[in-house]
Amino acid sequence: MSARRSRGDGGLHWDERRQRWIASVTTGYTPDGKRIVRRASGKTKTAAKEKLREIVRTVEDGHAVAEHGYTVEHAVRDWLTYGLTGRAPATIETRRILAEQHVIPALGARKLRELSAEDVDRWLARKARTLSTRTLQDIRSILLRSVTRAQARDKVRRNVVLLCSTPTGQRGRPSKALTYAQAQALLELDVTTTYGAYVVVGLLTGARTEELRALIWDDVDLLGQPDTDLPVPPHMKVWRSVRLDGDTKTRKSRRTIALPGRAVEVLRSQRERQLRHRSRAGAEWQEHGLVFASETGTPLDAANVRRGFRTVLKAAGLDAGEWTPRELRHSFVSLLSDSGMTIDQIARLVGHTGGSTVTELIYRKQIRPVIDDGATAMDGLFPRAEP
Known part of the structure; x- marks a missing residue:
């Protein structure tokens, strides 16, 4: 008969199912008093005990012991x-x-x-x-x-x-821009929905999708101050986004930009449309002050915008599957560049790092406090139809 194992040596038994010797020992207790049992297995008693001794040494040295079943x-x-x-x-x-x-x-x-x-x-x-x-x-x-x-x-x-390093993957689809004819087709649509207004304003201002979704009426001035010494055109403040902190992508992304005539008309119609939505919704309306919201006033998410964007593109005769909402911004930059506007001017309009900030423009007396280069250029490219 084999001698009884000494106290502290742990247990040793044969596992019929696994066909292995299992050695076990208590190495401590959890905060709630449960025993911490370490186990090791081997084809022989000696192998199982040796593996267990290695585990115990690791614990005593203060190193982690990998859990056997943790995946x-x-x-x-x-x-x-x-x-x-x-x-x-x-x-x-x-x-x-x-x-x-x-x-x-x-x-x-x-x-x-x-x-x-x-x-x-x-x-x-x-x-x-x-x-x-x-x-x-x-x-x-x-x-x-x-x-x-x-x-x-x-x-x-x-x-x-x-x-392990990250390998080079497949090349993604490069971003592209609408041609003048494609942009014109979008702008000639009869805008009857929030998403139609969203597309027009996005194309004519170059605002980021997360900036347009967070745009509030308090940051939109559809009248401007035309009679002051330094006339201020209709404009919108792009100072917010749907990012977690509510801020724009970078500090220099904050900007105030003039609104082209077509954008002013579309936003006026959007405000009237939203008032009708609010009246129909009644008690279900949730007021967030958003320019672009659902028919009950709630914020639009990215999926909402993608679906609405595709519907608008289909109505304009474009292949909706070939475009994404962010490419309205690429199109804005491309159209302005083709019109002869300098990169520095475009950088200011789209809020790229390196472009002039709104604050600098506001406090330089020789320049109007609203960046209006883009509105002027877009009015030249896409003039409003005569009433």
């Missing part, structure tokens, strides 16, 4: 749940979709402690056949941050994702 999916879902605190809802949803489409199906079942740099390299190489470089960077970042969080919580010893 990549566990790590990714933990990061999605707790690692995105404070991020915008749209960002969280985008990360979740990328994780569930590209990370979890390919690597989720892999035990985290067994994940190797070769696994990650092969995964990225496969994804590079179909995904853009930007998307590859995003999915690698999701895996990297997930494993980093797991490592900080003693789920794994090292982060092998750090050893």
Whole structure:
């Protein structure tokens, strides 16, 4: 009969199902008093006990011990749940979709402690056949941050994702701009919807999609001050966006720009249309002061805008699948450049870093306080129809 194991040596038993010897030992207790049991397996008693001794030494040295059943999916879902605190809802949803489409199906079942740099390299190489470089960077970042969080919580010893670089992916579709004829076709439409107004204002001002969605009536002046010593044309303040902090993309993106005549007409009609929507909605109306809102006053999300944008393009006879809302801004820049406007002037209008800021223009007496170059150029390119 074998001698009884000494106190502290732990347990040792044969697992019939796994056909392995299982060695176990208690290494401590959780804050709520539950035992922390470490286990190791081997084909022989000696192998199982040796593996267990290695685990115990690691614990005593203060290093993490990778959990045997903890998978990549566990790590990714933990990061999605707790690692995105404070991020915008749209960002969280985008990360979740990328994780569930590209990370979890390919690597989720892999035990985290067994994940190797070769696994990650092969995964990225496969994804590079179909995904853009930007998307590859995003999915690698999701895996990297997930494993980093797991490592900080003693789920794994090292982060092998750090050893893997992002390969070059497929080239995305380059942005393009509307031709003069295509832009004219859009502007000649009878604007009867919020999305039609959105498209016209976006094309004629070059505002970013996130800036137009956040535009409020308090920042729109459809009259201006034509009778002052320095006449001020109708204009809008582009000082807000739908970003998490409500600010524009950069500090220099804040700008006040004059409105072309067509944009003024469309915005007047939009205000009247919105008053009708408000009257019909009654108690369901939610007041946010937005220029472009739903028929109950609520903010438009990116998906709303994309759908409405495509409807407008179809009505103008354009292939809606070939265009995105942000290309209204590209078209604005392209049309102004073709008209002879300088890059510096265009940079000011679209709020690019390096262009003059609104504040500088307001306090320089020799220049009017509203950037009106774009409105002047657009009025020349697309004059209003005579009444």
